[in-house]
Amino acid sequence: MLSHSIIVERYFPRDIASLQTIAEFTNGFLERNGVSQVHSFPIHFVIEELFTNMVKYNRRNGREISVKLEIVEDQLVLRIVDFDVEPFDMTEAPPVNTHLPLEKRKIGGLGIHLIKKMVDSIEYEYVDRESRVTVTRKLQHV
Numbered sequence: 553m554l555s556h557s558i559i560v561e562r563y564f565p566r567d568i569a570s571l572q573t574i575a576e577f578t579n580g581f582l583e584r585n586g587v588s589q590v591h592s593f594p595i596h597f598v599i600e601e602l603f604t605n606m607v608k609y610n611r612r613n614g615r616e617i618s619v620k621l622e623i624v625e626d627q628l629v630l631r632i633v634d635f636d637v638e639p640f641d642m643t644e645a646p647p648v649n650t651h652l653p654l655e656k657r658k659i660g661g662l663g664i665h666l667i668k669k670m671v672d673s674i675e676y677e678y679v680d681r682e683s684r685v686t687v688t689r690k691l692q693h694v
Contacts, residue, residue: 558585558623563616571600574619581621584617587628591691594670598630601667605642606634613637615619623691627672631686639678642685643668 560581564570617634642664677684
């Protein structure tokens with residue numbers, strides 16, 4: 553794997569149907585940069601969950617969503633930006649009690665819970681009606 557910074561960014565229509573194109577975009581980036589298959593599922597899961605939430609909770613917004621992938625030394629940095637939206641800081645979402653029986657759990661939050669388990673860091677930034685979620689995952693050999 554290369555040790556210098558490699559960045560790609562692309563904008564995708566606000567539509568669940570974009571997930572296939574996003575997966576192809578992500579696979580191409582991971583393969584070109586020698587990222588181990590071990591990291592593919594978590595990276596795809598995080599992107600799918602974040603993108604789906606942005607589409608689901610901002611349906612009326614016609615703007616595209618930006619997906620940026622970057623490799624910096626031994627980590628993958630993913631940034632997803634949603635434009636012209638109200639803030640939603642996923643880092644402040646309450647924890648999910650996964651020990652409760654399903655019938656006693658509140659609906660929602662499990663995807664964010666799983667994302668937090670799959671990545672090394674999550675940052676949220678809201679500036680000028682742009683919601684920016686940045687996650688990092690170390691790419692050391694597993």
